[in-house]
Every structure is written in C-alpha cells, then in structure tokens.
Amino acid sequence: MRDQKSDVRSRDAGAGAHGRSLWADAWAQLRRRPLVMACFWVIVAYVVMALYGETVYRWARWKDLTPKYQEQNLDEQYMPPGFVRVAQRLDQSEKEAGSPQRSLVQDLIYRPLGTDGLGRDVFLRLVQGTRIAFYVGIITSLIAIPIGVVLGLMAGYFGGRTDDIIVWLYSTFASIPGLLFILAIAMVVGRGLQGVYFGIGLTTWVGLCRLIRGEVIKHKSRAYVLAARALGLGHTRIMFRHILPNVFHIVIVTFTLRFPAAIGTEVFMSFLGIGVVGEPSWGVMISNARLRLWHGVWWEMAFVTLAIFGIVLAFNLLGDALRDALDPRLRTGE
Amino acid sequence: MFRYIVRRILQMIPTVLGVILITFILFNVVGGSPASMTLGKHVSPQALEEFDEQRGFNKPLFAGWWTKTRALADADFRGAINPWRAVEGAEHRPGGDGALVLSPGTNAVLPLAFALRPETKYRLMLEYRQPEGATASVSFPNIGKKSLEFSATADKSRHWKKVELDFQTLEKTTAADVQLEVEEGALELRRVTLRRRMKNPFDSQLLFYFRQLARLDFGMSSSLNQPVSRLLRDGIVPSLMLTVPIFLAELLVAISIALLCAFFRDTLVDRLFVVTSVALMSINYLVWIVAGQYFMGFRWGWFPVWGFASWRYLLLPVFIGTISGLGASVRFYRTIMLDEMYKDYVRTAFAKGVSRYGVLFRHVLKNAMIPIATNIVIAIPFLYTGSLLLESFFGIPGLGYLGVNAINSSDVDVVRAIVLIGSILFVVANLMTDICYAWLDPRVKLG
Numbered sequence: 074m075r076d077q078k079s080d081v082r083s084r085d086a087g088a089g090a091h092g093r094s095l096w097a098d099a100w101a102q103l104r105r106r107p108l109v110m111a112c113f114w115v116i117v118a119y120v121v122m123a124l125y126g127e128t129v130y131r132w133a134r135w136k137d138l139t140p141k142y143q144e145q146n147l148d149e150q151y152m153p154p155g156f157v158r159v160a161q162r163l164d165q166s167e168k169e170a171g172s173p174q175r176s177l178v179q180d181l182i183y184r185p186l187g188t189d190g191l192g193r194d195v196f197l198r199l200v201q202g203t204r205i206a207f208y209v210g211i212i213t214s215l216i217a218i219p220i221g222v223v224l225g226l227m228a229g230y231f232g233g234r235t236d237d238i239i240v241w242l243y244s245t246f247a248s249i250p251g252l253l254f255i256l257a258i259a260m261v262v263g264r265g266l267q268g269v270y271f272g273i274g275l276t277t278w279v280g281l282c283r284l285i286r287g288e289v290i291k292h293k294s295r296a297y298v299l300a301a302r303a304l305g306l307g308h309t310r311i312m313f314r315h316i317l318p319n320v321f322h323i324v325i326v327t328f329t330l331r332f333p334a335a336i337g338t339e340v341f342m343s344f345l346g347i348g349v350v351g352e353p354s355w356g357v358m359i360s361n362a363r364l365r366l367w368h369g370v371w372w373e374m375a376f377v378t379l380a381i382f383g384i385v386l387a388f389n390l391l392g393d394a395l396r397d398a399l400d401p402r403l404r405t406g407e
Numbered sequence: 408m409f410r411y412i413v414r415r416i417l418q419m420i421p422t423v424l425g426v427i428l429i430t431f432i433l434f435n436v437v438g439g440s441p442a443s444m445t446l447g448k449h450v451s452p453q454a455l456e457e458f459d460e461q462r463g464f465n466k467p468l469f470a471g472w473w474t475k476t477r478a479l480a481d482a483d484f485r486g487a488i489n490p491w492r493a494v495e496g497a498e499h500r501p502g503g504d505g506a507l508v509l510s511p512g513t514n515a516v517l518p519l520a521f522a523l524r525p526e527t528k529y530r531l532m533l534e535y536r537q538p539e540g541a542t543a544s545v546s547f548p549n550i551g552k553k554s555l556e557f558s559a560t561a562d563k564s565r566h567w568k569k570v571e572l573d574f575q576t577l578e579k580t581t582a583a584d585v586q587l588e589v590e591e592g593a594l595e596l597r598r599v600t601l602r603r604r605m606k607n608p609f610d611s612q613l614l615f616y617f618r619q620l621a622r623l624d625f626g627m628s629s630s631l632n633q634p635v636s637r638l639l640r641d642g643i644v645p646s647l648m649l650t651v652p653i654f655l656a657e658l659l660v661a662i663s664i665a666l667l668c669a670f671f672r673d674t675l676v677d678r679l680f681v682v683t684s685v686a687l688m689s690i691n692y693l694v695w696i697v698a699g700q701y702f703m704g705f706r707w708g709w710f711p712v713w714g715f716a717s718w719r720y721l722l723l724p725v726f727i728g729t730i731s732g733l734g735a736s737v738r739f740y741r742t743i744m745l746d747e748m749y750k751d752y753v754r755t756a757f758a759k760g761v762s763r764y765g766v767l768f769r770h771v772l773k774n775a776m777i778p779i780a781t782n783i784v785i786a787i788p789f790l791y792t793g794s795l796l797l798e799s800f801f802g803i804p805g806l807g808y809l810g811v812n813a814i815n816s817s818d819v820d821v822v823r824a825i826v827l828i829g830s831i832l833f834v835v836a837n838l839m840t841d842i843c844y845a846w847l848d849p850r851v852k853l854g
Contacts, residue, residue, distance in 0.1 A: 245425030248837070250788075250829040252795055256814045257822050261438040337691055341796070344693055345811060356693075363697050367705060378694045386689035393685070 095322065099398035109394040112387040119203055119384050126204030129197075142201050142353060146192030151365070154187040154195075154372050155180060187372040189358075190365060195373050198353035199380055205354040206384065209269055209339040210332040216274025217331070218324060221281030226312045228282070229289025239286070243279045251276060255338060259347050269348045273335050281327045288320045322399035329392035333385035340381060355381055411845050419838055426830040427620065434819050435612050440464035444817040445629040452477040452520035462626065462820075463615030472608050473530060478519045479601040482507075491518055506536070506595035509543075509587065517585040517599075523576050528604035531572045531585065534597040543589045545572055567597055625827075626820030630813070635824045638809055646805030649721060649797060650790040653728035657736055658783065660729065665740035669748055670767055680737065687734030695731040696800050699723060713802045724801045728794060743778045747771045777847070784840045788832035 093101070103109050133140035152158070159181050186195040228239035246254075254276050259268030292298060293316075301311045336355075342348030343356025350357075355377050362373035442458040443450070456477040459465040467474045475481075482491060484507045489499035491507060494515050498508045509515055523529060531545065576584065587594070619626065625635035664684075668677045703723060704712035710723035747753065748771060756766045791806070798807035806825060813821035 241421050241425060245422050245429060248422060248426060248830045248833040249429065249826055250833070253810060253822070253826055253829065256795075256810075257433060257826055260814050260817060260822065261433055333689070340691055340693060345795075345799075346815060359693055359697070366697065366701055374697065378691070378698075381691050381694070382689055385691070386686060389685050389689055 115387040123207040126200040142197035149192040152188040202355040213273040217278040221278035225282040225285025229286040333388040473602040522580040625824035630816040642806040661736035669744035684734040684737040
C-alpha cells in the first residue's frame, strides 16, 4: 500500500533521516478512506455552524438585541419547511394562489426548515443548538480529560499507595450508576448549563483514567523513561513531557468518542428539564416538538433528530477510524 | 477458595465506603440542606429548622463543636440589602465599608427568628467598631444579669474588631433573649453570626447518615411523604418487568448477530452489520422513544401508548429498549468473537478439518463465553435502577420513573437511596464475577 515517496523515505531512514511520525501515519491512513474523510468534513461543517451560532449569540448580547432565533412571530406559527411550501404551491393551480408575496426561490429560502409553535425559525434555532452541543462537548471534555489524564499518569507512574488511592477513587465512581449520578450532580449543582457541564464532566473521566494508567504502567519500565530518570529529571517532567506524548493518542481517541456521548446526554438532560433552560438546545427543541408531533408538526422533530444523528454518527465513525489508525489494541478495551 | 472470597469481600469494603462518602459529599456538603427547596420559599425559619433537625442537617458536616442555627441568619451588613430591617433605631449603610449603625441609647433586640433552645450553649460573634471611649454591651434580660461589656481602646478605635461572646440559655427561652445595648457613642456592626454548641463534637451529619444506613432507613420522600424503602419496594417489580425482558432479548439478538458477523467476517454482510450498528448507536435514545410512541403507538395503533395495566403495555417499551441498545452490544460481542477468531486454537481446529460451523459454535462461542459472562454479570445491577426514560415516557411506575420525578422535585432522600443501592449492587456483582472467575480458572486466585 505504500506509495513510492514513503519507500524512498524508508530507504533514507537507515541514513538517519526521520520516518513518518505516528500522527502523520494515522493521517495518511485516514486520508485513504473516503467514508472517514466524509465524516471529517461533516464535523467541519458542524463546527462552522457552531461558530456562526456563537457569533450571532455574542452579537445579540453585545448589541442587547433579541436574537433572531428567539424572535416570536405569532402570524407564522407552524409554518412548514420551505421546500414543502414550494411543493404545495407547485401543486396548486396558479390562479388560486393569487399574487404570491415571494418568488419560488425566495419561498424556498424563507424559513427553510419551517417555524415552531411561537413562529420561531427552526433553522436558526438548530444552529444555536449546534453551538450549545459544542459547548457541552468541549467543556465537559475540559473537565473530564485533565482529571483522567493527571490521575491516570500519577497512578501508573508512582504506583504503590498513590495507585491504591486513585484506583479506589475510580472504582468508586465507576460503581455508581452513570446517568443517575449525572442527574444527581446536576440537581445539586443547580439547573442550567452549569449542571450539565459538571454532571457529565465529573463522571466520565473514569474510562480514560483507567486506560492511561494501564498504558503508563507499560511505559514506566521502558528504556526512554529509565534514561530520563538516570538523567535526574523530575517526576513531573518525566510524566508530562516524556510519557504523556507517548500515550496521547488515547486522549485523542477518547475525546472523539466521548464528544457524541456528551451531546447525547445533554439532549437527555435538557429533555428531562434538568439541563439547558431558555436557550434553544437540541434537547429543549425535541421536548417542545414532541407534543406538537401528535398534531402533524413533524419538521422540528425531524430536523433536530437528523442534526443529532449526523454529528453523532460522524464522530463515532471518525473515532473508530482514529482508534484503528492510532492504536488497534484499544479496541478490546471497549 | 474460601480465603480468596474473604479477601475479595474485604477489598469490597473500601469501595462501598467510598460510595457512601461520595453520596454524602454530593448531597450534604455540596447540596446542603434541601429544606427550602422542599418546603418552599415562604416558610418560617422554625419550620426549616424542624426539617433540618429531623434529617440531621443542623449538625456539623464531619465533626466540630459549633454549628449554624437558623434562629439568626449570618448577617453581613456590607451588602446592599439590610438583613436586619426589623431592628428599630438602627441605620444601615451599605458599601465596602458598610455597617449597621446603632446610635447611643438604643436597646436593640437581636432579630431571632424563633426562641433559642433551652439549656444550650451559644456563641455570638460580632465584628464591630466604636469611637474612643464608647461603651456597649450585650445583655440577656430573661436569662439574668449576665452582660458582657466590650469597649474600644483609644489606639484601635478606627479598626474593626472581633469579639466572641459565649452564653448558655435557661430552661425557658423567648425570641427576645439577646439584646444589644449601646450606652455611649455609636456602635457600628459589620458582621454578626450566631453558633450553637453541640453536646458531642462527633455528632455530625456523617454519623447521622451512617446510623441511618445501619438501620437500613433510607429516609422519607419529601414530595410523596412516604418512607423511601417502601417506594423502592413498590418500584422494583415494574422496573424488573421492563428491564429483564429487554436484557434477555438484547443478549439473544446481539449474540446471534455477532456470531453471524464472525461467520461472515470481512464480507459484505459483516460490514453491513457493522455500519448498521454504528448507525443504530448514533440515533438518540429519545428519538427511539418519541418516534416509536408516535408511529407504533399512535399512528398505527399496534400498542397502547401509556400506562401499566397489562402485559401488552410492556411490549412497546421492551421493543424500543432492545433496539436502542442493540448497536452497542452487537459491536461489543462482535469484537469479542473476532478476538477469539484469530487465536491459535482456531487455526488448529481449521487445520484439523473442522467445519466453519463446528469451529464457530463448538470452539469460538465456548471460549468467548468468559468475556460475555463478565459483561452479563456486570450489567445485572443496572437492571435494578430500571430505565429512567422508558419508564417516565410509558408511565411504568418503576424506579426509573421514581428517580426522574425525585430529581425534578429535588427529593434528595429518594435520589440518594437509588444511587446508593444501585452502586452497592454493582460492587456485589463485581464480587460475584471475580468469584466465578476464580472458580473457573484457579490461576486467578494467585493474582
């Protein structure tokens, strides 16, 4: 499978030139798989959407305006998506329609995904939902990953009493039923996004900690660590500058796989009324749309579902591919 | 073997203690007293104090002599709002150097919300400032003449000073037991706190919690006004009726599909199943429920939508529960099977001329049973907590439904009990797995 270039390189390797790094190698492997690249671009599209949503949100806050996605318009309650309206117009004879306010193309773009019960644009709200989903994914990772990494490194590296305490801590956390624990933390911390962040962040570090600990124990007796110790380097430096880069692929894979899980959990929590309040997160939208579904208002539900499905699927596939590319052995540790 | 079991049980104790400690930290230390959340905002401090007394929330957290009392909320006069509005003759000055100014000649009664406990020691802490030569005192008129004087010395009159005044109440107490008398010169108060002294410094919330657990008393549900243990007993049967069928169905279907994948590995069939299971995993649980309820319950009318009247009501939630978990379990079991497929004994079996069926069912499945069994045993405790979402959506009165309602109404005792029992069952299940392992594979005991 190697192309000529890398053959040349590997020939050079004997002469002291450096080969491909783990990351470059993984990237090259991923590049070859069209499905994975598609997932990558889907995620990029979501990131763009989230950034746009963030800009709109900041702008409205800065100008002290009611943002577009919160604007109510009671004349336009339950307006079907643009393409449905266009299809309806094409179905009807031209005479009945009278003089339409907008041309067909304009109609297609106006409220492209319809409106909800208060006449708010579903598409704009969906974009805001993306923003919140990214907030949840990133901030919970910023809480969980440092905890998992630091504790895992310490447990694996120092061993002994430290290891005992950390293993005790994570086995305790692991034995508490997950979702209930998250909800309980959110209940105690207080409702709203902050409860979501802490609930998910403080409970999901266990898996990462366990993986890192296992890997560090293997690395501890390797030559490069022994060399670093012989040089008299400090423990912190060995842990973070020498061992961590060698186990960092675990962090990357864990991040990609926990991101969709965090998004799913946020949807849950907001739906149960413990998560986001007052902002159009996906969970809030599903919970609003659920009752209207019974009256035939399908679009809000359908598009939110699709949006969640898209991002979760993309992250799951990408995460799997990354895991295969970076460290196939992690597979069994599911 | 016996010694191994004993050792494992001893190892289990720290984890159980850890779980108890975490629930304690979560609900008592971080959460604090749920009194005002449960009773509402417009309740007298006395009612709140009684609530706390009943649930042990008016004790120190871990240990200590002094504990807060709701008779006098901690007052800091630097805030914008005067916490002592009711006190006459006092002027409030907000701001960074803010204080409550008591002019000379005032006799202010401390705004106690209710009478202090009889025959109990209290400590009143004041942070105050006086001009030179001023005198003021705290007096306890009903208790007796005992009055504590404090006055400022000349050089420190511009500085804030702290004083701690200890006193003991008599048999009879009223809400006007403590008075501030200002004789000469204005008295400025910055902070006032009142603490009650415990008879036993180890009589803490933690001890109260342990005692409660030792009696197997999980407290009272504040929203339903019933003992939690009874709610748990009532909820467990519907929960198990829902989760056990889901568990069994999922196991059966997932293992069958995983075997199929292993049989057809690296062909289109296998890839199709893998992609489908990732897609199934990516559909949010909520969507399964809402869509299933809408289409199968409402649109097509195959199943009843809501309630718990007969076994027919369980069909739809069981179906949804099974299908929503299927993706992840198929992937998991497939990985296990494929791991086995590449081992030496499989190659040997093929080399001997055993057929694919023979290898798959007689060799691989048998060896894959060990990780599968672990997974099964570990999953069992989760059957107990039921399914939070399925139960609340389909109106099945199990523990999941109870849990969601309890979280929504901030019913701490119920949530704590469910979390605690769920975790302890998990620990016990882990123990069972290890013992089974040791029994199957004697090498484990040495490790």
